[in-house]
Amino acid sequence: MLDWKKRTEGLRDNVDNSVDGARSYFGGLWLSRALGTLLALYLLIALVVGWYWSQEPELFPVQQHSQAAAEAAQRKLTVGYTTVETVKQVASTLLTKPGGYLSNDLAPPGLWLDDMPSWEYGVLVQVRDISRALRKDFARSQSQSTEDPDLAKAEPRFNFDNKSWALPASEDEYAEGIKSLDRYLARLSDPSQANAQFYARADNLNNWLGDTATRLGSLSQRLSASVGRVRLNTDVEPNQPIPEGQIVPVREEEVKTPWLQIDNVFYEARGQAWALSHILRAIEVDFADVLAKKNATVSVRQIIRELEAAQEPLWSPMILNGSGYGVLANHSLVMANYISRANAAIIDLRTLLSQG
Template sequence: MSAEQSSGKAEPQASRPLSGAAEQAGAASASGKHKKANIARLGPVGLIVLVLVISGLGMFWSVQPKPFSVKENLAEMIGSDAISGDAAPASKVPGTAVVATQIRVAKTMLHKPGGYLRNDMLPPGVLMDNMPNWEFGVLTELRDSVRSLRNDFTRSQSQSIESPLLQRADSDFNFDSEAWFLPSAEEMYVDGVDNLEQFLEALVSGNDNSASFYARADNLRAYLEVVEKRLGSYGQRLAASVGDPELTAAIEGQQSNAAGEATEAEATAAEATPWTQIDDVFYEARGYAWALLHMMKAVRIDFAQVLRQKNAEISMEQILRDLEQAVVRKYSPMVLNGHGFGVLANHSLVLASYLGRTNAAIIDLRVLLERG
């Protein structure tokens, strides 16, 4: 065999391993490109999934809590025999319905789905504004009722000593609602709930002389005066959503006439609410109405005898009916801001109408307590 033939036969044998290495290198390169392509595709998919999860949580956390039964809540906290009567319920220990309702309202605000959101620094809470404003409305009413409990309901006269528990609770609930670190708003509000629970326990046991409750007409009237001002303010801000001075003047003029204090300057003082704040005002007013509904139901129980003596039960029923309509579920995902009899509704004006009717009924109730 010649050398040429030998070399010719050897060439294919030497080229085989080189060809296999090239194939392996090509396969590895293709696999690397395939992995990079998969990673490149997973990035947008992961981002979409993250956005969907955050959006879903945000929508779930934005659902307003349902109203609870004030009677059942009182029975759970201090026993089933805490209330006497069915048609016209009354608390056997005055003040227990008000304090138990304040505790439940505060716990609902703190422990609803998502917890307390107003001071959140991470998504989805930091991206939300409807529920945080609802929480602030609830907190506003809670502050008003706890302050009235401290200064009016538990004081026999102006020279009497206030309860240290209510003093601390009032201070706790007036802490900055957006504080998130050392201490956070939640920590202070939980401490306020603890003080209210201790006061409720002392009120039921009767062992603490500083834990008292005086269900008198003048005490209730002082609280209603605070509620009137809140409802008047919310009504004015809601009515200003359309930016129509004549419409705002008409709605505000009706509320002022009910109080007997209407002036042209007051009726036209409201400025148009910026479109970016319309939903903020709406949900804050809804939160206040939700908390006020439960508080007025508690007042009806603790002040049952006073309302009966002043023939004010019908006015109280009117207040509760209007507040129940003010907090019904809103099915539209957006707060619509139509005008007049246009195509779209105006949720702010609807809520302003119910709060205006509530305010008028509260004014009637206050007058009955004073003169009835």
């Protein structure tokens, strides 16, 4: 009798243990499935948000935007207003576009994106160049004149590290640069403020175009290097003078953009072209008299046309890197074509400004 009770209790304990084990198993399985579902949902949302944040901003009408901004702020549309207001808007786009400024993001999906940060850097390069030109040339009557205090504050703000996350963040520095430009605009549009000037002269424009041509020339070379090519290196070794009558030694070397950098260079070029096309449209407004006297208006419009053509929609989900005459397209070479043509037109424009 006692043996029967013990066997019954043992069977009951085994059943209870089996039930508890099954509950633990199915509970763990449910938890893992729930976590897997949440992770998949998070990745899907991050993918959609990342795709939305990667959309490049559209081109905006420069002259209409400047007129509307001047009316909203009750300011007079003076010479130089369109250029500075356009620089403000271009810089503001970095902060206000979908997703905001992404180059210094430390969390997904911004952390996973590299195309849009490259685009942002391209825009930033042109903002830095034009802010330096404003401080150094456009706002000064001559090399010995005093620089504008607000422009002197704006330029270093835009040259701040583009990947700083905090203390201070890149966005905060760029926002301060935009505020400095706005203070300069407020004085420029006020006839009673004689200390704010904008000198729309051919030499000032030519100096900035020289920096722009250098930027585009380097960018074109980097884009062309996507397929790899052999070039002649005529660089002389440092501290190694060449004896009189001796030919400079020529070496061949292959230049090729690393595979993981091809899309970054492409989107940096898109960003520079986007920003530069807007700035040149503003230049066409503020330097209209200079360009007309030099017969250079058509040249400026040709540059803008090439840069805006580089903004055509990209229908491929990735940047293709086929060979020059291969089956697949090479988007970098197509972009290099537009950039090179714009650069050649800038060189012609500089000749007109200096000799026309």
